[in-house]
Amino acid sequence: MNDLAALRSAYSKHRAEEEEAKVPEASVVMPNSMTGSAAGAAHSGRGQESSQFATPAFSATGEEPLGLYIHIPFCARKCPYCDFNTYARLEPLYEAYTQALCREMGRWAARLAGRTVHTVFLGGGTPTVLNSGQLKCILELVHDRFALAADVEISCEANPGIEDRGQFALLHSLGVNRLSMGVQSFQEEELGFLGRIHDAEDALRAYEAAVDAGFANINLDFMFGLPRQSVTAWHDSLDKALDLAPRHVSLYSLIVEPDTPLAHWVETGQTPAPDDDMAAEMYETAMSRMGEAGYEQYEVSNWARGAGYVCRHNLLYWRNQEWVGVGPGAHSHMRLPSGLRGESIGDLPFKSGDACDGAERSGSPAVAVRWSNRKGVQGYIKRVGAGESPVDFHEGITAEVSMGETMMLGLRLVREGVPLARFEAMHGQPLADAFGPSLDRLQEEGLLESDGERVRLTGKGLLVGNRVFSEFIA
């Protein structure tokens, strides 16, 4: 991957969600990198700590936080750039899917007895395509069967263009306290190119409906680096977003994912490939504008305005903590021993506290495990309905790999970086003992900095992110 390709990758929503929210299938999390002028700008103003807020610590109770990700694999229409595990035209399966999902969630509620769930993320897909009875079934089960923290964050993704007023009011009444909307652009031409089902007016209406429903914590997603997108159009979309003053904004670069209609269009010359230099310029100017508007960039693609509005669920991923994913294709990550109830982890193909296959093969005990469910919706419904496990992939993570992942993910948090105390608490050894020679070398080269409390990338380090991250891959 060249530098510009790496830049595109670093700000891609798909990459971000694969590597963070839905987390990796591979045994090593391949890092993103920030390069070029955008990275330099990303670093500007990082000399001092946040003037507005700090990202939350472990949890209000001091307990290790746990997240629950609930996958809704349905969309009204499949966008041509999207390679997520989502499907259109499966309305006849919504009810059976909801029943299967609730069944899997029920199993997890039993396995997680004694653990507090700090964040819940209803993602997809477009969860709001489900009807009110189906959403109610899922969210009531969350409240009834899981031990939720008093300050639990419950996020739900939504897309404009779906009937929203009733759904948003219902979600709010069911305890959802954070809404994340895929607006992507306020330019009609760009929305058409992206195959979105909504226009700019729909997006404004949806935002208003969310505010009217009582949501104070709203995220808006936007995409930049589209083929033929002008800097002026990008600024116009950004300005319109900032006029709404949402508490959270995510900005992602469009990336051409293999085997998508967009990839076919680019390969056959129907559309030009995205321009990396243009994307870098858009990212750079976006950072300035977001800062001027009072937003703090706490992660490469994410900005929040005001205390308490960072996405706490996504922080779990960047901090390499624990979560359970339910639904087809959902990924999970737990440390071992996991604290799950019972000798074995339900019907999963490994035992709590034991090394599992992947790690055993490498000759080292596992300190954590990740697993994922099978992807197809019908197969998932069938397996869960038959009382079988939907898991079709699992691997043990060695101490060495886990420490490397903590570094690669944590360094994405541009201000927080990797706190030394948290690293030691997680891995049982000081960061300096784990990576001393690498840290020394990278600091001598001016790529990493430490204030005695944390390690994070310098501006120069951001320019060569892959080079820095590669130091931590076992």
Ligand code: SF4
């Ligand atoms: S709405 Fe989102 S998840 Fe659904 S197809 Fe489009 S990009 Fe993919």
